[in-house]
Amino acid sequence: MHSQAPAPLLQVEGLTVRFGGVLAVNKVSFAIDRGEVFSLIGQNGAGKTTVFNLISRIYDATAGEIRFAGQRLTTMPAHAIARLGIARTFQNIELFENATVLDNLLIGAHVHRTSGLLGDLLFLPGSRRNELHARERAEDVIELLDLARHRHSRVAGLPYGVRKIVEIGRALCSKPQLLLLDEPSSGLNLEETEDLAWWIQDINRHLGITILMVEHDMTLVSRVSDRVLAMNQGEVLTIGTPEEVQNHPDVIEAYLGNDDDLSGLRRHP
Amino acid sequence: MDVVQVMFSGLAVGCVYALIAFGFVLIYKATEIVNFAQGELMMMGAIGGVILMQWLHLPFLWAALCAVLLMAGLGALVERLTIRPVLGRPQFTVVMLTIGLGYLARGVVTMIPGVGTDTTVLEAPYRGTVWEIGGVMLGAEHGIIILVSAALAIALYALFHFTLIGIAMQATSQNQIAAYYMGIPVRRLNGVVWALSAAVAAIAGLLLAPVTFVHANMGLIGLKAFPAAIIGGFGSLPGAVVGGLTIGLVESLAGFYLPEGFKDVAAYVVILVMLVIRPRGFFGRKQGKKV
Amino acid sequence: MRYLLKTSYADDLRLLPHARQKVWYALLLAALVAAPWLLSPYWLSQIGFILIYSIAGLGLMVLAGFAGLMSLGHAAFLGVGAYTQAILTDHGWPFPAAMAAAALISAAVGVVVGLPALRVKGIYLAIATLAFGFIVEEVLTRWESVTGGNGGLLVGSPEAFGWRLAGNGALYWLALATCVTVTLAVVNLLRTASGRSFLAVRDSEISAESMGINLARTKTTAFALSAAIVGLAGALYAHQLSYLSPEQFGFAQSLDLLLLVVVGGLGSVRGAFLGAIFLISAPQLIALAKDALPASIGQTPGLQLVVYGAVLVLVVMFEPAGLNGIWLRLRTYGEHFPLYRRGMMRLQRSYQKSEQLH
Numbered sequence: 001m002h003s004q005a006p007a008p009l010l011q012v013e014g015l016t017v018r019f020g021g022v023l024a025v026n027k028v029s030f031a032i033d034r035g036e037v038f039s040l041i042g043q044n045g046a047g048k049t050t051v052f053n054l055i056s057r058i059y060d061a062t063a064g065e066i067r068f069a070g071q072r073l074t075t076m077p078a079h080a081i082a083r084l085g086i087a088r089t090f091q092n093i094e095l096f097e098n099a100t101v102l103d104n105l106l107i108g109a110h111v112h113r114t115s116g117l118l119g120d121l122l123f124l125p126g127s128r129r130n131e132l133h134a135r136e137r138a139e140d141v142i143e144l145l146d147l148a149r150h151r152h153s154r155v156a157g158l159p160y161g162v163r164k165i166v167e168i169g170r171a172l173c174s175k176p177q178l179l180l181l182d183e184p185s186s187g188l189n190l191e192e193t194e195d196l197a198w199w200i201q202d203i204n205r206h207l208g209i210t211i212l213m214v215e216h217d218m219t220l221v222s223r224v225s226d227r228v229l230a231m232n233q234g235e236v237l238t239i240g241t242p243e244e245v246q247n248h249p250d251v252i253e254a255y256l257g258n259d260d261d262l263s264g265l266r267r268h269p
Numbered sequence: 270m271d272v273v274q275v276m277f278s279g280l281a282v283g284c285v286y287a288l289i290a291f292g293f294v295l296i297y298k299a300t301e302i303v304n305f306a307q308g309e310l311m312m313m314g315a316i317g318g319v320i321l322m323q324w325l326h327l328p329f330l331w332a333a334l335c336a337v338l339l340m341a342g343l344g345a346l347v348e349r350l351t352i353r354p355v356l357g358r359p360q361f362t363v364v365m366l367t368i369g370l371g372y373l374a375r376g377v378v379t380m381i382p383g384v385g386t387d388t389t390v391l392e393a394p395y396r397g398t399v400w401e402i403g404g405v406m407l408g409a410e411h412g413i414i415i416l417v418s419a420a421l422a423i424a425l426y427a428l429f430h431f432t433l434i435g436i437a438m439q440a441t442s443q444n445q446i447a448a449y450y451m452g453i454p455v456r457r458l459n460g461v462v463w464a465l466s467a468a469v470a471a472i473a474g475l476l477l478a479p480v481t482f483v484h485a486n487m488g489l490i491g492l493k494a495f496p497a498a499i500i501g502g503f504g505s506l507p508g509a510v511v512g513g514l515t516i517g518l519v520e521s522l523a524g525f526y527l528p529e530g531f532k533d534v535a536a537y538v539v540i541l542v543m544l545v546i547r548p549r550g551f552f553g554r555k556q557g558k559k560v
Numbered sequence: 561m562r563y564l565l566k567t568s569y570a571d572d573l574r575l576l577p578h579a580r581q582k583v584w585y586a587l588l589l590a591a592l593v594a595a596p597w598l599l600s601p602y603w604l605s606q607i608g609f610i611l612i613y614s615i616a617g618l619g620l621m622v623l624a625g626f627a628g629l630m631s632l633g634h635a636a637f638l639g640v641g642a643y644t645q646a647i648l649t650d651h652g653w654p655f656p657a658a659m660a661a662a663a664l665i666s667a668a669v670g671v672v673v674g675l676p677a678l679r680v681k682g683i684y685l686a687i688a689t690l691a692f693g694f695i696v697e698e699v700l701t702r703w704e705s706v707t708g709g710n711g712g713l714l715v716g717s718p719e720a721f722g723w724r725l726a727g728n729g730a731l732y733w734l735a736l737a738t739c740v741t742v743t744l745a746v747v748n749l750l751r752t753a754s755g756r757s758f759l760a761v762r763d764s765e766i767s768a769e770s771m772g773i774n775l776a777r778t779k780t781t782a783f784a785l786s787a788a789i790v791g792l793a794g795a796l797y798a799h800q801l802s803y804l805s806p807e808q809f810g811f812a813q814s815l816d817l818l819l820l821v822v823v824g825g826l827g828s829v830r831g832a833f834l835g836a837i838f839l840i841s842a843p844q845l846i847a848l849a850k851d852a853l854p855a856s857i858g859q860t861p862g863l864q865l866v867v868y869g870a871v872l873v874l875v876v877m878f879e880p881a882g883l884n885g886i887w888l889r890l891r892t893y894g895e896h897f898p899l900y901r902r903g904m905m906r907l908q909r910s911y912q913k914s915e916q917l918h
Contacts, residue, residue, distance in 0.1 A: 088770055113753045374869075
């Protein structure tokens with residue numbers, strides 16, 4: 001019996017973007033299957049975050065197609081992406097600094113809002129229900145990510161590592177199918193990175209969320225990823241399992257020149 | 270005939286707007302603060318000139334020079350005492366601070382006996398003189414405004430683009446903490462910027478005084494300079510010139526051709542039009558955030 | 561110190577979680593309702609003005625404090641609301657309908673004023689609102705057939721279905737009822753998704769969008785809601801003053817409103833009330849102090865300007881959270897007494913970074 005492989009969750013074809021004279025992303029194509037953890041690696045300036053920004057529609061593509069669960073993303077407005085089931089974190093934390101951790105998480109649940117402005121002003125039962133549901137959702141995430149003691153703290157005063165986790169939590173509150181993590185481990189120490197690896201696996205296996213992440217830490221990448229895409233100067237070098245990619249000659253050359261292997265990039269525990 | 274005179278005076282008033290807008294833009298370029306008290310600085314320059322001439326009996330040019338220098342000092346002092354402590358606060362708050370400074374300035378000036386409450390005349394030697402150019406009669410007050418403004422514009426442009434201080438000011442405006450790291454004396458520089466800005470405002474006040482007379486509420490004209498800065502694009506010196514002249518001309522022509530009341534709002538209608546066709550002004554830079 | 565035991569998420573949503581708060585607010589409300597029988601007409605009208613300015617302050621707070629959109633021409637909405645109320649009352653509309661219309665028309669103008677917000681931010685937006693403020697003032701002046709222009713407009717008493725609200729008490733209670741309603745609405749806004757979307761747009765537009773918040777719709781809603789609230793305040797203002805002229809709604813009034821929210825405490829509901837109290841009582845206090853000062857200072861028209869200016873400068877420099885900040889400090893001190901530590905409420909220092917792309 002033929003079992004047809006399910007259609008990929010995210011399909012990127014020939015994605016290209018040009019900023020002035022610079023070709024930041026050049027004919028990038030890849031597909032992510034549902035339930036995978038897919039990593040994008042590459043030097044700084046390779047275009048990885050730009051790909052993220054194209055998927056979340058902060059930038060407009062010059063050419064190419066992005067399809068999510070069969071729907072074309074390439075012309076959608078930025079605020080429509082969350083409703084489809086895509087959530088993201090940012091390289092330089094973009095939290096709501098003047099709000100509490102809880103408020104940040106509650107805002108994350110915005111797409112599942114069932115109340116309107118009038119209902120909110122009058123605090124009708126529908127709004128009340130909406131609030132309680134959002135709160136329950138946020139509390140689930142707080143429990144998962146161990147944020148209980150920071151619940152009512154103002155984000156601006158929290159340590160860097162905690163803020164990175166809050167951002168992931170906020171993305172999770174929108175119940176995404178696809179989670180985009182932009183350099184989640186940057187700035188985290190060894191223990192925090194260890195925790196992060198566990199959380200990524202939890203999110204992927206227990207919550208069933210597909211993860212696309214940009215990362216520099218090769219240990220983390222090898223540990224959690226199913227497949228890896230290496231980029232250089234806006235173009236795809238190769239796609240494969242972590243081992244395949246790390247040993248690919250083009251990748252080695254792009255990172256370090258001809259000699260040497262990538263062990264210099266690993267963090268030694 | 271009339272139209273030419275109207276345009277000439279419009280250009281002259283436009284130059285004053287341009288000078289005040291210069292002041293904004295100078296401060297904005299260096300510290301990204303918008304100084305709502307710029308009009309009041311202009312007013313104080315003019316009042317200073319009047320006081321020096323009336324009470325100390327200084328001749329016009331000496332009074333003007335002293336007024337400009339005193340205002341420069343005042344600008345640096347204001348920066349040191351009130352602006353420096355609040356750098357880094359959200360823009361809204363700092364704007365409110367400058368509005369407060371404007372109130373203070375107006376209030377204190379109103380307390381000065383004589384000039385504070387009356388409308389005074391600044392006895393510039395060229396008052397009342399009329400020039401004849403190509404058969405057209407033009408007031409010397411307007412002509413002097415245009416000439417001095419042009420000279421000042423060129424000098425300031427050169428300052429920002431060809432001197433180390435000017436480049437340092439631009440660096441500070443883009444990333445204060447990085448400028449600190451590079452060894453730029455950010456705080457001292459801000460003092461210089463405010464001093465310069467106040468001096469330019471004082472010159473604008475002294476130029477305007479023979480035309481509109483000197484009184485404590487003169488500074489409200491400064492509100493018109495905002496449209497000028499917007500049209501040019503905040504952060505652009507040539508933009509301030511273009512903006513100021515445009516507003517001056519539009520206002521004069523509106524007063525001449527359109528029914529009563531349009532002159533007062535002409536400047537504001539122009540802003541709204543600009544926001545529709547070109548939000549960042551003719552020379553403004555793109556605003557945005559990189560994530 | 562007070563401890564609060566909460567047993568459900570619903571507890572967290574309650575507006576007055578402490579029993580003591582309920583008592584205080586009940587007493588306050590009772591005192592306000594009883595005011596017409598306790599105070600002289602003069603003081604009653606002052607409290608009335610405080611209530612009206614509190615409503616206007618709440619309106620501006622929603623826009624500037626919660627949504628982070630600066631408005632330098634907010635008096636325009638006060639004017640639109642006031643004139644709408646005056647004109648409709650003149651045409652015999654019952655006051656609830658007239659007030660609703662004042663709010664709706666003001667909201668419509670708010671949507672128009674908010675259009676630049678969709679394209680520009682920060683100081684550009686502020687100056688666009690300044691421009692609108694001047695234009696609306698000019699329209700009110702020139703449209704003489706409708707507004708009476710500079711000659712002014714007399715306002716009749718509010719009426720509904722044969723029942724006339726004449727006399728101090730009736731108008732005062734109307735203002736009080738409106739104020740309580742608006743306050744409840746704003747507080748509800750803050751504890752629900754609508755209010756949170758405003759905060760999100762204020763703090764980080766990019767991540768707000770990635771959370772699914774439609775920036776354009778949120779900003780427009782903020783402007784419309786803010787304008788509607790200030791329009792309601794304007795309607796009450798019209799009856800309170802019973803005589804309108806366009807210069808009451810010019811730049812000076814817009815600055816007064818800004819002064820109100822900044823001195824009161826930007827971003828807080830209490831701040832609107834504290835700011836209104838300041839705005840109404842300051843001229844009185846200055847008048848009292850005039851006699852105590854030497855003539856050269858006390859008798860000049862510039863004294864009020866100096867006081868307002870000094871207060872603004874001091875608030876921004878030393879207590880950016882305004883009167884509300886002082887209130888919270890005192891309350892924290894009282895709650896933790898004698899364990900209060902210096903630095904419990906400290907100001908965060910931040911460095912300036914340009915938002916301009918280069």
